[in-house]
Amino acid sequence: MNTVNLQLRITTCVAPDPFIFNYLSNITDDLNNHYKNVIYEVIDREKLTIKKLFETCSTPLLVILHKGIILYTSRDNKIFYHENTTRVKYKAYIAGKDIPPLINLIQDPKVNQQVIIDATMGMANDLTLMALTMTTTTFFAFEENFYIHFAVKWGMLFHFNEINKGGIDISRIHFIYGNITNHIDIFSKANIIYLDPMYEETITTSNIASLRQVTEYNREQNIKLLNTIFKSFKGKIILRAHYKSHLIDDYGFNMTIRKQSKTHYGYRYHQLDN
Numbered sequence: 001m002n003t004v005n006l007q008l009r010i011t012t013c014v015a016p017d018p019f020i021f022n023y024l025s026n027i028t029d030d031l032n033n034h035y036k037n038v039i040y041e042v043i044d045r046e047k048l049t050i051k052k053l054f055e056t057c058s059t060p061l062l063v064i065l066h067k068g069i070i071l072y073t074s075r076d077n078k079i080f081y082h083e084n085t086t087r088v089k090y091k092a093y094i095a096g097k098d099i100p101p102l103i104n105l106i107q108d109p110k111v112n113q114q115v116i117i118d119a120t121m122g123m124a125n126d127l128t129l130m131a132l133t134m135t136t137t138t139f140f141a142f143e144e145n146f147y148i149h150f151a152v153k154w155g156m157l158f159h160f161n162e163i164n165k166g167g168i169d170i171s172r173i174h175f176i177y178g179n180i181t182n183h184i185d186i187f188s189k190a191n192i193i194y195l196d197p198m199y200e201e202t203i204t205t206s207n208i209a210s211l212r213q214v215t216e217y218n219r220e221q222n223i224k225l226l227n228t229i230f231k232s233f234k235g236k237i238i239l240r241a242h243y244k245s246h247l248i249d250d251y252g253f254n255m256t257i258r259k260q261s262k263t264h265y266g267y268r269y270h271q272l273d274n
């Protein structure tokens with residue numbers, strides 16, 4: 001349960017129309033029904049700039065636009081869903097040129113792929129790739145940071161309902177706000193769990209840079225996450241980690257080395273019955 005009260009402001013583009021007001025109403029309904037710890041305020045945008053809106057108040061600001069939904073966590077940092085390089089990776093996969101390492105590890109005849117848990121959703125690039133590729137799989141996507149969770153959830157809903165309609169049947173994804181270690185009942189639903197925890201080494205992609213403004217590396221928390229999974233989950237555990245991460249040796253993951261990248265993917269089977 002999330003008990004700490006969080007603040008959020010919501011506004012629209014400068015010239016909102018019924019389409020925008022419909023999203024505003026859906027978003028506030030969602031907050032009223034599912035996020036009791038979030039105190040929000042709807043702000044009339046008028047002709048105010050984002051800079052102006054942050055002059056007297058530092059509360060994060062969700063902006064509903066015709067091109068998508070953007071969450072400003074501060075005047076200079078925004079979180080918004082975008083497909084990033086996922087579409088390119090997916091096209092290469094479809095063309096038979098390249099199987100992304102994560103997909104290669106998932107498409108494993110030893111494990112049932114009907115339900116997959118993404119324990120650390122972040123900007124959902126990996127989730128998008130998995131959902132594009134595994135077209136009948138159901139996903140449970142956990143994110144413990146409310147602002148990342150909410151911006152990415154609504155960003156993905158908007159993207160796949162309005163911009164890339166039907167690119168992913170978004171009803172296959174269950175977005176869950178919270179730390180997965182508080183939701184261990186979910187473990188029994190899946191045979192595959194994917195983890196991409198924050199790492200301590202500085203990685204300079206713009207995606208991670210905006211995440212780092214609101215969430216940070218926490219060694220103890222990563223250990224708790226791995227310990228909980230090894231205690232309660234049965235199946236294939238897939239890890240993405242920096243090549244220097246202590247998690248690789250501490251938990252005995254078999255990593256595939258990628259020469260071009262500092263982050264590698266690996267796996268372990270854990271108490272898999274077959």
Ligand SMILES: C[S@@+](CC[C@H](N)C(=O)[O-])C[C@H]1O[C@@H](n2cnc3c(N)ncnc32)[C@H](O)[C@@H]1O
Pocket residue numbers: 119120121122123124125126127142143144145148178179180181196197198199211215221225
């Ligand atoms: C490196 S990012 C994940 C990036 C993601 N794979 C992607 O494709 O965008 C790690 C994210 O996991 C979240 N996180 C870390 N530990 C978590 C936990 N135990 N439960 C839920 N979310 C967690 C962090 O808040 C952060 O947003």
